[in-house]
Amino acid sequence: MNDNKKEIIYILRKSEGNPVSGQEIGEKLGITRAMVWKYVRALRKEGYDIRSSPKTGYILDSCPDKIDPEMLQGILKTSLIGNDIRYYSELESTNNTAREIAMSVPEGAVVIAETQKKGRGRMGTEWQSAPGGIWISLILHPSIPLENLSKITLVAGIAVTNALRGIGVDARIKWPNDVLVNGKKICGILTEVSAEIGKVDYVVLGIGINVNVKLSGLKDEVRRNSTSIANETGKPIDRTSFLASLLYELEQQYIRFKTRKFAEIVDEWINLSDTIGRNVKVMTPTMLIEGKAVGITEKGALVVLDKNNKKHEIIAGNCRYSD
Numbered sequence: 306m307n308d309n310k311k312e313i314i315y316i317l318r319k320s321e322g323n324p325v326s327g328q329e330i331g332e333k334l335g336i337t338r339a340m341v342w343k344y345v346r347a348l349r350k351e352g353y354d355i356r357s358s359p360k361t362g363y364i365l366d367s368c369p370d371k372i373d374p375e376m377l378q379g380i381l382k383t384s385l386i387g388n389d390i391r392y393y394s395e396l397e398s399t400n401n402t403a404r405e406i407a408m409s410v411p412e413g414a415v416v417i418a419e420t421q422k423k424g425r426g427r428m429g430t431e432w433q434s435a436p437g438g439i440w441i442s443l444i445l446h447p448s449i450p451l452e453n454l455s456k457i458t459l460v461a462g463i464a465v466t467n468a469l470r471g472i473g474v475d476a477r478i479k480w481p482n483d484v485l486v487n488g489k490k491i492c493g494i495l496t497e498v499s500a501e502i503g504k505v506d507y508v509v510l511g512i513g514i515n516v517n518v519k520l521s522g523l524k525d526e527v528r529r530n531s532t533s534i535a536n537e538t539g540k541p542i543d544r545t546s547f548l549a550s551l552l553y554e555l556e557q558q559y560i561r562f563k564t565r566k567f568a569e570i571v572d573e574w575i576n577l578s579d580t581i582g583r584n585v586k587v588m589t590p591t592m593l594i595e596g597k598a599v600g601i602t603e604k605g606a607l608v609v610l611d612k613n614n615k616k617h618e619i620i621a622g623n624c625r626y627s628d
């Protein structure tokens with residue numbers, strides 16, 4: 306896209322729905338108002354919905370549904386997360402690409418794909434990644450022992466939930482790492498790690514969010530339990546702006562994780578949790594535990610009290626509700 310058109314979109318996005326006059330845009334770009342108008346008409350043809358009023362100016366109502374990596378760089382308010390953005394129209398899996406480049410990019414790099422051909426979910430499941438979603442992987446180098454890895458997943462769950470709540474979507478976290486709205490899954494998180502002698506080299510934090518994804522395109526068994534932001538709010542949203550606020554939340558939570566007591570994060574996780582207080586069946590790698598979810602430990606494990614009041618601390622597993 307030509308630089309003047311990019312600049313016009315950038316200015317209108319930054320004004321967040323407030324009108325900007327042709328005069329003001331023209332002055333910023335060093336072009337006439339008539340030229341601004343010419344570019345606005347060209348942008349409309351490309352799918353940008355720009356309203357104009359002779360009295361107040363231009364307002365950007367909506368953009369074509371594509372993540373715009375340059376725009377993202379421009380509006381990002383982070384210093385670490387997103388310092389290196391790798392954007393692709395299609396990948397097999399952003400987690401795979403992130404793992405390939407993890408040792409050659411700075412901490413905070415983000416891999417983004419519009420679609421994934423082989424999106425991966427937890428426990429070897431397929432993750433359907435149609436157009437309209439946010440499919441990203443973050444590369445982090447936390448200096449933590451391997452046993453603390455599940456804490457990163459909890460931190461990411463809080464960040465996604467806060468970003469969703471920031472746009473009015475009533476999200477809650479289902480242990481360990483699903484984000485639900487009205488009991489339906491809107492986001493999944495896949496944390497992968499490379500570690501040596503119990504110490505983490507890098508973490509790839511894969512996050513998939515159904516933003517404007519058409520639910521009708523999902524396979525039946527997935528569709529029944531899924532929702533999307535567009536489905537909850539009644540209209541598609543601008544994925545570039547939402548991604549900027551998601552990366553901001555991720556940075557805030559990651560900084561807190563590195564600098565504050567984990568107990569603070571546990572408290573917030575419990576506040577946002579859909580799981581605590583519920584009857585659950587958790588399939589761990591070794592056994593099935595049934596009981597009531599009552600808390601999260603300092604290590605990030607789910608605490609379940611079984612019918613004999615025996616306490617189980619579960620660090621990894623697949624959780625189902627039984628109430």
Ligand code: BTN
Nearest residue numbers: 398424425426427493494511513
């Ligand atoms: C889950 O099973 O709930 C986890 C789903 C994680 C999906 C995301 S999409 C971006 C990243 N790339 C992948 O292949 N998977 C994760």
